[in-house]
Amino acid sequence: MQYYDVEAVRKLFPVVEKMTYLDSGFQTPMSTPVKQALEAFVTESYETAGPKSVWIERMEATRCKVASLLNAAPEEIAFTKNTSEAMNIAANALPLKAGDNVLLIHGDHPNNAYAFLNLKKKGIGVRFIAMTDVVNAESFRSHVDANTKAISMSYVTFHAGHRFDIESVGALCKEMNLYFVVDIMQAVGVVPIDAKKVGATFIGCGTHKGLLVPQGLGMLYWDRTRTELEPAYLAAISLRNPPSDFIARPDDMAVAPTASRFEIGNFNLSAIHALDAALDLIAQIGIDNIQAHCFALGDRLIHGLDALDVELVGPRDHALRAPHIYVAALPADQWMDYFASVDVRVSPERDGIRISLGMFNNASDIDRLLEVIRTRSRATGRSPQAA
Ligand SMILES: Cc1ncc(COP(=O)(O)O)c(C=O)c1O
Structure with missing residues (x-):
């Protein structure tokens, strides 16, 4: 067929x-459309040096396309460098304290695991459940205890192509009041993903596989109802009111109400232009x-x-x-x-x-x-x- x-x-x-x-x-x-988008960006930079405001406007249009791919709102999408950065932003935004624990899957991608293992130095426990062909809510349920605060896992495994039941794990997280972080690096662009159905707190990925862009660009979905989740790092772009005179104001550091709170500094604009072309191609097909x-x-x-x-x-x-x-x-x-x-x-x-x-x-x-x-x-x- x-x-x-x-x-x-x-x-x-x-x-x-x-x-x-x-x-x-x-x-x-x-692909040709991605190459053409990169070339157009290079030509524009080379011949006119911008203007940056136009690039940023286009970036916002691309953000909308990313959001619709994930059934999210544009305000729930942050651009990152890659999956690892997205996972680290997520891990460090969760309000975890010494004695809490997080559940992961043994043998899952290390770029997901290390973001959480790094929290061990703050006294946060990381526990691995076994990986089997089926991983769903029941795989995690008996491992959840009073100190479990989050589950983090990949949707699709890189090393054997499992596609785990993230919707049932998301439902478990809702039932047990846990945060849920999902790495969709191997799924995005090939497998439909509905952030709302999954019930994830954060979803992260890079764009160099199913999203057809060279390495160095990633994204992070954040459930915007989780307003308690604040970034570990801060830049002017992360703020509700970035200072227009470029003088930092210690008394006005409220973070943006959107996922921009998790963005740090300038963007990989060339790759975002490439992503726009890739998303159009994916949408056409x-x-x-x-x-x-x-x-x-x-x-x-x-x-x-x-x-x-x-x-x-x-x-x-x-x-x-x-x-x-x-x-x-x-x-x-x-x-x-x-x-x-x-x-x-x-x-x-x-x-x-x-x-x-x-x-x-x-x-x-x-x-x-x-x-x-x-x-x-x-x-x-x-x-x-x-x-
Ligand atoms: C499941 C998964 N997560 C993350 C990554 C890569 O992480 P990053 O985008 O940080 O390079 C890969 C493979 O490259 C992967 O298969």
Whole structure:
């Protein structure tokens, strides 16, 4: 089934002519609209040095597009540098005190975990629950005690493509009056996300995977009803009334009523221009279509791996898996050089080789991957997993 004109989208990602790119979980190759947006920004800077006010106006328009992607209000979106910064802002805004504890998932992305582990020096406990194919409210419930104040987790795992039940965890947090922080780095741009349905306090991500922008830009959603959450860092931009004469006023330091309270200093304006173009492309195709297309490719991949007797690490079921991240149990140390030698871009992961999809991948990419696995196995006469 054709969810959108994939061949037209491929033309926007010229890298597909040079290699079989199955590594969007690492970073997405640059598309033509993103390149053009960056070039236009560079030309404008080069020829006219701005004006910055226009760039900021455009940034606000982009903020609205980010908000609509997450079903949030623009006032709930802050721009950050990356996921890590978003997670650290969130962790340090929570009103936690010595003796409190936070629940995380063992083996979740370290950039999420360290933001909270760093709070240990303030006497805040960090407890890890086990990671299984299913993580939902019940996985956390028995670990919540009187001192538990927050849960933080990824929606989609980078190393095996689990898609955890964040809506049920959000409901648990509401029921038990806990803050809920979600890392959507691997989900955003491919999996629909509704911040309100999730019931998250904070949601953070970078933009260099499903959002198609080079590294160095991230975002943070903040539930604006949580007005008690204040930033650990402060700059003029974070204030309700930034001093127009640029003289700091110690007696007027109320923070902005919007997520700007979490913004610090100037912005990555070039990347924000690129993000605007990327969000337009995603909106044109439709996030549901991107998700459905990736699921269909993923089904083809799983079927092909089964036929080759290569185990899939992580869940197979649509309800439990992300559409676009798959790990084949091929020993990375024995396969990565081979894949590079045949121009197949994938990533080594803790349990095998990660094959991650983007809007531009097609069935031929999957078939080529399967074919190169088959070719090498025939040549060595060994099963792929034995290499
Ligand atoms: C779940 C998850 N969180 C965070 C990151 C990256 O963090 P940052 O955006 O800070 O580089 C990644 C991968 O790059 C990831 O897979």
